[in-house]
């Protein structure tokens with residue numbers, strides 16, 4: 022009998038696939054169920070945002086575009102852009118504005134992490150945590166909506182200020198949420214985090230060692246999941262983050278190896294607790310009076326020059342590199358998007374795992390295709 | 396061996412806890428609403444469909460310039476004496492016929508950037524969010540209240556006025572009186588009840 | 602019961618036909634109800650309401666509407682598929698699971714076929730479903746479907762062993778394969794049920810329940826159709842009524858293993874209160890409510906748990922369930938010898 026011929030199977034995961042978080046296409050080379058190679062293909066959601074920004078009449082008009090990059094965490098994107106522009110223009114914003122920005126950015130971080138852990142549960146096969154997460158995310162979106170009228174793409178943080186003042190009951194609402202949320206985290210933990218099946222599916226899967234993570238320049242929960250203690254909020258403070266107390270959560274390999282999917286997941290869960298801490302401090306600190314538009318420039322005409330400013334979004338380090346030629350519209354806006362960089366570790370950590378693990382790994386990287394393709 | 400039995404115990408224990416959570420939720424009150432029957436009250440800052448109060452619009456083109464996606468198209472014709480368009484409710488004099496004010500709401504990204512620069516606060520976002528259409532062309536909202544005939548008339552008069560002015564300059568003689576009947580701008584009902592009505596759904600002529 | 606029917610009907614074949622179609626009367630409304638229930642249970646566990654609009658009270662007719670929609674849909678057959686296998690697989694799947702209902706004693710008076718090897722017959726005939734899933738996955742000519750089908754065959758073949766051994770424990774305790782006899786043996790009060798017969802039969806029930814979950818591809822063992830990995834698994838390419846047949850099979854299978862579980866361990870059609878509320882008609886009631894209870898537990902599990910990975914699935918079977926099942930079988934036998 023001649024030897025049986027076996028062959029590797031190439032299979033396309035995506036762009037229409039329930040677990041690729043949008044329109045990612047992963048070309049999988051399979052040997053049975055074992056992944057020999059995984060090659061991510063991107064570009065299905067490319068909308069030329071960087072190029073668009075150059076043709077705007079005004080820097081202000083870029084903000085709706087940066088909103089749409091990482092649409093799960095729009096406030097964080099705006100904040101990064103606003104901070105870059107403010108540094109370029111030399112604008113100082115008031116304490117009240119900074120506090121509101123921090124509250125919003127942290128609420129957005131919680132909202133974004135809720136989507137991340139909810140959909141992660143969905144990838145692993147648990148449907149219920151997903152809807153529980155969305156239920157709580159709605160509360161955050163309600164706060165956003167009552168402030169600026171939009172629920173997803175806010176155009177709220179402007180260069181030099183904010184588009185709206187917060188409503189009068191804002192502080193109460195935020196305090197309510199700070200009260201409401203921590204018990205819910207425990208519930209997610211009961212339902213999903215410490216479930217044996219979930220741990221089996223995620224622990225020791227897709228292990229990303231710290232040196233590999235650093236070599237790939239990954240950032241955010243991916244990097245911290247690998248045990249690297251690095252958070253721009255603490256290590257390169259922007260806004261008024263240096264005045265709050267919070268811990269930087271790192272993965273410790275509690276359920277398996279340091280840097281596995283479970284670590285990346287738990288970093289997000291614990292970061293939500295830290296965000297709640299920051300919000301609680303910021304609400305107490307926030308002055309009641311003050312014009313949020315006081316520092317908004319009438320026309321934004323930065324001097325000729327360039328700037329790179331980076332912030333810690335829920336997904337990692339988001340940097341804006343802006344070149345101005347001294348006119349009203351930007352000469353170049355380049356975003357260093359965290360997901361794009363983070364996704365590049367996918368082939369490195371998914372070789373040798375199984376098809377189901379690829380789903381788990383992609384989910385744990387928590388990508389938003391809008392930001393990768395821009 | 397110990398590990399083996401611990402795994403079994405862990406599985407049953409954590410599954411039991413998870414089942415407890417879901418069982419409790421079986422009897423908690425649902426957070427969803429029956430949407431078309433019950434509707435949530437939107438905040439007064441809600442940013443949904445745009446509405447333009449044409450009575451107040453002075454045709455200054457500020458909103459169109461502010462829009463990042465260029466979905467507002469404005470064409471104006473200068474009103475010539477003796478037509479007087481009056482003043483807006485904020486006291487700004489109106490000097491232009493707004494012959495065309497189209498908002499392609501399908502392109503609009505609801506950023507509200509057009510709302511802020513308006514000097515007369517006549518373009519605003521309403522809380523209407525149910526305006527889906529089968530045909531995308533119906534989403535091109537036509538806010539201008541002038542009929543094509545009126546537009547032509549205004550344009551004609553402006554041309555005539557310009558020609559007259561040129562002639563007057565040249566000949567330095569007295570201005571001739573503009574002839575022909577004067578079109579009256581079609582009055583649109585004002586008031587808050589009108590705010591949420593869908594705008595005219597005429598397709599654009601262009 | 603066939604004899605009773607034959608007296609009223611002109612032709613004995615007609616009587617046989619009606620007799621055979623009787624479980625259909627239970628299975629079809631049950632599937633419609635179970636799908637609705639699944640939606641409701643999942644919705645309430647997730648703080649939602651689920652279908653509310655179709656048909657008034659809590660959207661009770663939603664599944665009926667869905668079924669009508671499904672029948673109307675275009676029957677899409679992929680052009681590169683193996684047409685015959687593709688078209689035939691859903692029917693084979695349903696045939697396999699429906700045939701098994703023949704030996705389920707719905708009440709003291711009604712059983713499709715009074716087989717002496719009823720339990721054995723069920724275990725044998727349900728294996729046809731595996732075959733049809735493999736057919737569907739292969740014929741679709743889609744890599745995802747194929748992966749799903751391969752997983753299914755591996756899964757069902759493995760999990761058949763603990764199921765069979767768990768059922769065997771009951772057989773050892775009762776000494777018969779005839780499901781009607783097993784039911785009759787458990788008549789009387791709730792304490793005559795086999796689950797309370799010995800502690801080892803209780804363990805046997807737990808083993809049976811876990812492995813039957815895998816047999817019918819329910820979470821946490823729903824790998825063959827794991828929608829977040831394999832898109833739809835073996836039925837990725839199916840649509841319309843053919844897909845509906847797979848759905849029907851899935852729910853009929855759930856019903857089947859639940860009914861078998863209640864016959865083997867929970868007294869079948871016997872009332873839990875002795876003579877109170879017992880009789881042929883009540884028998885059907887008890888049978889279905891016991892079945893529904895297990896189905897509820899399955900739904901409850903499904904909306905709580907994540908899904909295992911394929912190698913872990915095999916681990917659970919070969920490293921945990923099978924050793925336990927065999928040890929348990931020996932212990933059951935010893936118990937029977939001693940007492």
Ligand code: SF4
Nearest residue numbers: 462503504506507509
């Ligand atoms: S809301 Fe934004 S996109 Fe829409 S018309 Fe106004 S400026 Fe343009």
Ligand code: SF4
Nearest residue numbers: 452453455456458513
């Ligand atoms: S900014 Fe206001 S007044 Fe000016 S054209 Fe737009 S709507 Fe009219």
